[in-house]
Amino acid sequence: MGIIMDGKKIAEGIRAKLAEEIRKIEAEKAVKPTLATIIVEGDPSSAAYVKNKEKVCIQTGLGSVTYNLPMNTKEEDLIRLIEELNIRKDIHGILVQVPLPKHINENKIASIIDYRKDVDCFNPENAGRLFRGEKCLLPCTPKGIIRLIKAYGIEISGKKAAVVGRSNIVGKPCAMMLLNNNATVTICHSKTFNLKSQLLECDIIVSAVGKPGLITADMVKEGAVVIDAGTTMVDGKLKGDVDFEKVLEKASYITPVPGGVGAMTTTMLIENVLEAFNNYE
Ligand code: GUN
DSSP states (O other): OOEEOOHHHHHHHHHHHHHHHHHHHHHHHSOOOEEEEEEESOOHHHHHHHHHHHHHHHHHTOEEEEEEEOTTOOHHHHHHHHHHHHHOTTOOEEEEOSOOOTTSOHHHHHHHSOTTTBTTOOSHHHHHHHHHTOOOOOOHHHHHHHHHHHHTTOOOTTOEEEEEOOOTTTHHHHHHHHHHTTOEEEEEOTTOSOHHHHHTTOSEEEEOSOOTTOBOGGGSOTTOEEEEOOOEEETTEEEOSBOHHHHHHHOSEEOOSSSSHHHHHHHHHHHHHHHHHHHHO
């Protein structure tokens, strides 16, 4: 029977420290580290994610400005807004919620965000630094995953790790961060032949696909660490990728959904805004 990793509790502890740091900055410098979030209408779950991020930012004392843009926003208008936020002294972090509508090129938008304010690691400058193992603003979900693993004293170095999912926002950067922590990493995806045989070899499994029930107990080695970064709404309930109850029996550590990776993600966002603020000052 595995240990359930309490992402909510770990995140609360980190947030308390961040809130203290934010209070100090405000008292000493009379400025509030501030995140600007841009959301272009069109994706139903994005609005809920952004509301939650706003709530957590405000609770921690961070400034938060949200730009709600209509679905027919032109790419050039979005670029103009980002360029304006890039040079504003009162904005320290910029987050563009994805997915964007089809007529807007996400790669182009990512390259416009000033890399020093790029709290999601979308800009190729940050993605390249991450690839090379150099210091940069790290993407929030993978950063939260690594932090959670370390918070439980789990050694990453020398372990065999599998990341299931190859998105630019979670899967790929997570694989890179595990590699930077000296794991031997396999990246699995929809075209992987025999996922089960790949996963059975691994000491650490991170799943970031968005397919409830994808990771079953027969795919998991006895004593493995299982991190579930999947988020799918099923009948109004948030579901991960892992068959939690059954995998719990085999894993040494496992994250629940909700209450695992999600809380860490928003907390890492706040940490990144502070980091961006401190880098800029
Ligand atoms: N859409 C879903 N998750 C995220 C995230 O972490 N950041 C951004 N910018 N968009 C998202």
